[in-house]
Amino acid sequence: MTGSAKRRSGKHSGKINLLGFFLFLAAIIFCTVALGVLKALEDSYREMVRAAKGITVPAVVQDGSAGAVVCPPAAARARQLSVFDVLSKQWCAWRIVADARRQRTRNEQEAVALLRRYAAAQQVYCSRTGGFAAQAAELILNEAGQLRIIDPELAPVNRSVMAKMPVEGYYFLYVRGGSSPRPALLAAVPAEYGVSGKYTFAVDVAAGGSVAAKDTQGRAPEFAEEVDASWRPVR
Numbered sequence: 656m657t658g659s660a661k662r663r664s665g666k667h668s669g670k671i672n673l674l675g676f677f678l679f680l681a682a683i684i685f686c687t688v689a690l691g692v693l694k695a696l697e698d699s700y701r702e703m704v705r706a707a708k709g710i711t712v713p714a715v716v717q718d719g720s721a722g723a724v725v726c727p728p729a730a731a732r733a734r735q736l737s738v739f740d741v742l743s744k745q746w747c748a749w750r751i752v753a754d755a756r757r758q759r760t761r762n763e764q765e766a767v768a769l770l771r772r773y774a775a776a777q778q779v780y781c782s783r784t785g786g787f788a789a790q791a792a793e794l795i796l797n798e799a800g801q802l803r804i805i806d807p808e809l810a811p812v813n814r815s816v817m818a819k820m821p822v823e824g825y826y827f828l829y830v831r832g833g834s835s836p837r838p839a840l841l842a843a844v845p846a847e848y849g850v851s852g853k854y855t856f857a858v859d860v861a862a863g864g865s866v867a868a869k870d871t872q873g874r875a876p877e878f879a880e881e882v883d884a885s886w887r888p889v890r
Contacts, residue, residue: 755850762824762852766843767866767889769812769822770856773841774864776806787860790829791816791841812841824851832879840879848873856889857882865889 776794777787788794791813794805814820815827824847830840840859845852855871858864859882867886876882 759852765823766825766856770858770866772806772809774858774860777860779805821846830876830879842875844875845873
């Protein structure tokens, strides 16, 4: 390789190294700015949540004199709408929807867990007495000195059935057996369909205690026979 070729090769290699350095620097700057924007959006969302809970979070600006902090008038804030304000609103809306979905999922999981506890307690009760309990109260109370305290954690289920109160976003209720001699089912129905939960759940302790689910649009089944093959088992 001649001297001139080596010089051209060296210059080319130097340009590549310089370009790589600038690309690396640009990537760092981009990541820093992106993280800053995400943090600002998250702070905006948290302020909105705190304000919704009744905690005053005023918008403040620096007035430039002696470090004083003042609140801008509402009209001025309205005129200061920027791209960041739009992004902030979209971010907050997305977070609200995401949080609502997570809460709905947690409610559904808790409802299924309580139904499974109920089924397990019924099996223990049946092994002791030879039959299933008519209601959850018999699984958590000591009646006439007999040992029937099986699962105190079912108290919320009994309270929901008796007082018609939601537990973790779900109402629990007994479903009549209709013409069937089998015991009544225990169902969990969302207190507010689509918000606190989407699916209705039911457990039949006489059929193995498996939990089934169906989107009934928030309607509770009236008879046990309604919980048929259209209900999918919950794994």
